Amino acid sequence: xxxxxxxxxxxxxxxxxxxxxxxxxxxxxxxxxxxxxxxxxxxxxxxxxxxxxxxxxxxxxxxxxxxxxxxxxxxxxxxxxxxxxxxxxxxxxxxxxxxxxxxxxxxxxxxxxxxxxxxxxxxxxxxxxxxxxxxxxxxxxxxxxxxxxxxxxxxxxxxxxxxxxxxxxxxxxxxxxxxxxxxxxxxxxxxxxxxxxxxxxxxxxxxxxxxxxxxxxxxxxxxxxxxxxxxxxxxxxxxxxxxxxxxxxxxxxxxxxxxxxxxxxxxxxxxxxxxxxxxxxxxxxxxxxxxxxxxxxxxxxxxxxxxxxxxxxxxxxxxxxxxxxx
Amino acid sequence: xxxxxxxxxxxxxxxxxxxxxxxxxxxxxxxxxxxxxxxxxxxxxxxxxxxxxxxxxxxxxxxxxxxxxxxxxxxxxxxxxxxxxxxxxxxxxxxxxxxxxxxxxxxxxxxxxxxxxxxxxxxxxxxxxxxxxxxxxxxxxxxxxxxxxxxxxxxxxxxxxxxxxxxxxxxxxxxxxxxxxxxxxxxxxxxxxxxxxxxxxxxxxxxxxxxxxxxxxxxxxxxxxxxxxxxxxxxxxxxxxxxxxxxxxxxxxxxxxxxxxxxxxxxxxxxxxxxxxxxxxxxxxxxxxxxx
Numbered sequence: 001x002x003x004x005x006x007x008x009x010x011x012x013x014x015x016x017x018x019x020x021x022x023x024x025x026x027x028x029x030x031x032x033x034x035x036x037x038x039x040x041x042x043x044x045x046x047x048x049x050x051x052x053x054x055x056x057x058x059x060x061x062x063x064x065x066x067x068x069x070x071x072x073x074x075x076x077x078x079x080x081x082x083x084x085x086x087x088x089x090x091x092x093x094x095x096x097x098x099x100x101x102x103x104x105x106x107x108x109x110x111x112x113x114x115x116x117x118x119x120x121x122x123x124x125x126x127x128x129x130x131x132x133x134x135x136x137x138x139x140x141x142x143x144x145x146x147x148x149x150x151x152x153x154x155x156x157x158x159x160x161x162x163x164x165x166x167x168x169x170x171x172x173x174x175x176x177x178x179x180x181x182x183x184x185x186x187x188x189x190x191x192x193x194x195x196x197x198x199x200x201x202x203x204x205x206x207x208x209x210x211x212x213x214x215x216x217x218x219x220x221x222x223x224x225x226x227x228x229x230x231x232x233x234x235x236x237x238x239x240x241x242x243x244x245x246x247x248x249x250x251x252x253x254x255x256x257x258x259x260x261x262x263x264x265x266x267x268x269x270x271x272x273x274x275x276x277x278x279x280x281x282x283x284x285x286x287x288x289x290x291x292x293x294x295x296x297x298x299x300x301x302x303x304x305x306x307x308x309x310x311x312x313x314x315x316x317x318x319x320x321x322x323x324x325x326x
Numbered sequence: 327x328x329x330x331x332x333x334x335x336x337x338x339x340x341x342x343x344x345x346x347x348x349x350x351x352x353x354x355x356x357x358x359x360x361x362x363x364x365x366x367x368x369x370x371x372x373x374x375x376x377x378x379x380x381x382x383x384x385x386x387x388x389x390x391x392x393x394x395x396x397x398x399x400x401x402x403x404x405x406x407x408x409x410x411x412x413x414x415x416x417x418x419x420x421x422x423x424x425x426x427x428x429x430x431x432x433x434x435x436x437x438x439x440x441x442x443x444x445x446x447x448x449x450x451x452x453x454x455x456x457x458x459x460x461x462x463x464x465x466x467x468x469x470x471x472x473x474x475x476x477x478x479x480x481x482x483x484x485x486x487x488x489x490x491x492x493x494x495x496x497x498x499x500x501x502x503x504x505x506x507x508x509x510x511x512x513x514x515x516x517x518x519x520x521x522x523x524x525x526x527x528x529x530x531x532x533x534x535x536x537x538x539x540x541x542x543x544x545x546x547x548x549x550x551x552x553x554x555x556x557x558x559x560x561x562x563x564x565x566x567x568x569x570x571x572x573x574x575x576x577x578x579x580x581x582x583x584x585x586x587x588x589x590x591x592x593x594x595x596x597x598x599x600x601x602x603x604x605x606x607x608x609x610x611x612x613x614x615x616x617x618x
Contacts, residue, residue, distance in 0.1 A: 033506065036430045038507075039423055039506070039510060040424045042417050043417050043421035043440070043475055043481065050472065050475075050476065051442075051447075052443070054453055055448050057455045057456060119343060122336075131348070132348045134600075135348040135351045135352045138600070139351050141596050141607075142535070142593065143535035143592075145535075145537055146593060147354075149560075149585065150354035152560075153358060154354070154357075156374075159370075159373035160373065163373075164375075193351065193354075198608075202611065278450075282450065285450065285454060291451055291455070295452070298448070298449030298451045298452075302449050
């Protein structure tokens with residue numbers, strides 16, 4: 001958890017000789033630093049168009065939006081879209097699925113990532129570390145589409161490896177793609193497969209920052225490997241674990257659309273356990289063609305999401321000043 | 327003595343666990359590779375297998391010889407990735423320099439201006455309507471522009487790096503009469519190469535792996551990037567539509583191996599860039615996770 005100390009940086013920065021002592025006006029500042037403001041302009045315009053100028057479109061959540069009439073002329077209907085969503089049975093399902101899946105992802109990925117990092121720390125062979133890390137990081141570079149194909153070769157009914165194994169042991173082949181109860185576990189497995197290796201790198205970086213003399217004195221006291229792991233390493237990376245977990249908890253209301261839609265797609269049989277807010281919004285917008293309902297659910301998600309991000313960050317800042325996002 | 331013995335057993339356990347996880351990470355990739363080189367009749371008979379009865383290049387032959395759409399998809403993906411990465415990198419690097427310059431008085435306001443968009447995301451509906459409004463629908467730009475700076479995170483990564491460079495560089499350049507444009511392009515950007523490499527790999531990977539823009543904004547089959555073609559190819563029926571072959575000649579189309587061959591072709595560039603990805607990506611990830 002190292003950052004560049006503020007004071008050290010400033011020590012190298014003498015006051016700008018050309019800088020006027022008194023504060024100058026807004027336009028003078030723009031002119032004086034015209035090139036700087038020019039450089040930031042493309043990004044500022046871009047962000048304005050794609051974020052700030054797009055925010056008003058959230059208002060269609062209170063409309064019966066019609067593409068031909070646009071934002072200004074569509075009919076205003078108050079909270080009807082929200083009522084429609086919250087009265088539907090899907091509201092509870094997608095909200096709970098989003099939270100449940102994200103919690104499971106967070107729990108298992110963190111557990112495996114920390115475990116892998118702790119184990120790597122015990123290994124002295126550079127070659128093995130290099131080899132193992134190379135293979136473990138690789139899945140994180142693949143898109144979920146690619147991953148869904150790889151999964152398919154394991155889980156498909158007729159040719160899949162899993163069913164081949166089941167029949168080899170005398171069992172009946174299972175049609176996985178019509179068994180909703182199996183999918184939370186499968187999805188968690190995929191998430192761990194894809195991301196645990198990469199996240200373990202972060203924890204390894206935290207471990208690398210631990211003072212080596214602690215281990216040396218533990219050696220003199222005759223500590224075993226496991227004692228050192230659980231009494232020194234783990235407690236010292238605990239802040240990093242807690243901070244990253246908190247920040248991820250802030251994002252718990254955002255489903256992983258890329259993952260869920262790539263793997264589940266439009267397979268309605270699996271919706272009861274896998275449909276999340278983001279896939280619901282997508283269907284409303286692009287398949288059912290009800291942008292207003294989609295916007296209402298999206299606004300609900302963004303609002304709760306924002307509150308959660310703030311809360312998570314507030315807790316982080318309060319207890320771990322260094323780790324806070326802002 | 328006892329201690330040393332248990333320690334050796336522990337070492338074996340640790341190596342075993344890590345090896346198993348490594349193999350588990352590699353196995354699905356390996357299986358895909360092998361299936362892509364398997365003969366279709368072996369797959370039909372024995373299912374997917376690491377040891378196919380018969381090897382064959384038919385999968386690759388199918389996608390290269392018979393399929394204009396996959397070839398086009400490759401072109402689309404490459405164009406989008408190259409152009410998108412360059413544009414995104416330019417915008418990011420340009421904006422990062424002023425934000426790292428303490429002489430720019432409104433830099434904190436600007437940083438906040440960018441940061442707010444990271445905190446409050448309006449969701450896909452406003453995003454979609456804005457793209458349609460701007461005419462980013464069913465054209466190549468719709469695959470590039472919406473992703474240019476969708477996440478300001480990378481800009482902050484570059485900004486933080488530039489802030490860590492000694493400010494004396496800028497001050498002495500001012501004294502020598504250089505303006506900020508020159509300082510940005512000739513001093514700060516060359517010195518920021520490591521972080522710019524990291525960020526451009528972030529961008530390149532997200533462009534290469536993107537299918538969200540395609541699913542949201544593109545209906546024209548000629549503009550499908552590879553990833554989205556794969557998404558569409560998942561059922562064999564769609565496969566037949568997309569890969570018209572001489573079905574009447576009694577030739578069975580190697581659907582399974584062709585699909586996996588397309589997957590392998592899509593992973594290809596990632597494998598090719600893997601040494602760089604591993605080096606720079608990991609570095610950026612560690613820096614970014616510590617202080618966003």
